Amino acid sequence: MKILIADDDPQLLRALRITLTAKGYSVVTASDGADAISTAIDEHPDLYLLDLGMPHFDGVEVIQALRGWTQAPILVVSGRTGAPDKVDALDAGADDYVTKPFSVEELLARIRALTRRVPQDEEVMVVRLGDVTIDLAARSVVRHLPSARRQIRLTPTEWQVIDTLVRHRGKLVSRRTLLTRIWGTEHVDDTGYLRLYISQLRKKLEDDPSSPRHLLTEPGMGYRLEDAVLERSGGIDGAASPP
Template identity: 50%
Template sequence: MSLILLVEDEPQILRALRINLRARRYSVLTASTGQQALDSVSTETPDAVLLDLGLPDFDGVDVLRGIRASLSAPIIVLSGRSELEEKIRALDAGADDYLTKPFEIDELFARLRAVLRRTPAEPPPPDPVIGELTVNITRGTVTGPHGAVRLTPTEWRILKLLLAAPGQLVPRLEILREVWGPEHEHHGNYLRVYFAGLRRKLEADPAHPRHLITEPGIGYRYQP
């Protein structure tokens, strides 16, 4: 019996879809906010996700990216947004299908059966490790033997760029553009300050880092 994660903030729609899913012998896990959806995929492994984009707490596409970062199962977006740009944005973020509201229930289940028939994708990679610390990108946590390590939002943005390309050089200009914007490309001092802070928090020996490596004059690298 397939387990479906249903993410929908409208109670009537949630109830109707849950009833229809159960009538077709699917197991159903529900969430009415983006945070509940992200929490669900951190503890459960649904076989497919039905995701409404109009959530009350987070942008639906950000939730989609978060789910996709930790789950290889197919995701069908259910949305009242019919613009082509919105569909492209969702598909680029990791959706497998996109169905515009209102929709016919039979069409939804035909699409669900279709994505469930597809060959499963490779399982997501394990959480990145920095020494004795484990980084959960989806939940935004760093934990180790002594508990949680708190990072600032800017430190998180920098760290995620490096973790997305393990072992690869990330040019300093790319980090400056992605984190602060193109107008800050000449502010290399920002990176020196923030990398010093990240190493103090994440490296066992900040003066001799083994994981957050500087390539002088070029950029930075996360070495697993």
């Protein structure tokens, strides 16, 4: 399991990196809010440990940014002990809150509790759209050509869109649902965002973007992912792998 630790205290970063690495975790670190967001996009951690009082975006702003594209557990580790700070962090999307100073045993217990909540189905879900294979856990998209395999790069927002559609494959996903999940409730009327990203995804995933076979528009309602073949499932809908 990979953990991102974001804190502007270099001594605490070093101590936590040593401790968690010794416990078998893979650790990446960031020293400010902007670095935390950038590292998260590059590394796709399974869990986050975030301080609130960081420069270049504080912890609450980082949580809000992360919740725009990931549901990985977020544990706030902060010296702020006031109830309003805790409420702000939890309302922004944090899963738990530990105040400094803390015991290593308590921190490890909180991490174990959060990792038990991570849905295991995300670890094994792979779908195929024609000659394109999408592995949600690995965040990998590959087009299988006659003589080669070509990796397709998706942006974090494109991943959010396709992840939602894959998990609801064959079903209508309303524009409101997509906009709220990805950009928040304040953007429920910004349908231009969706048209842009659906268009980009069609260019990357469809054989003929002008006549899509998989990423279908339901006029006035939303979008639907069709003809998605489930290759492996950890139990999302009980489907079995094909023989």
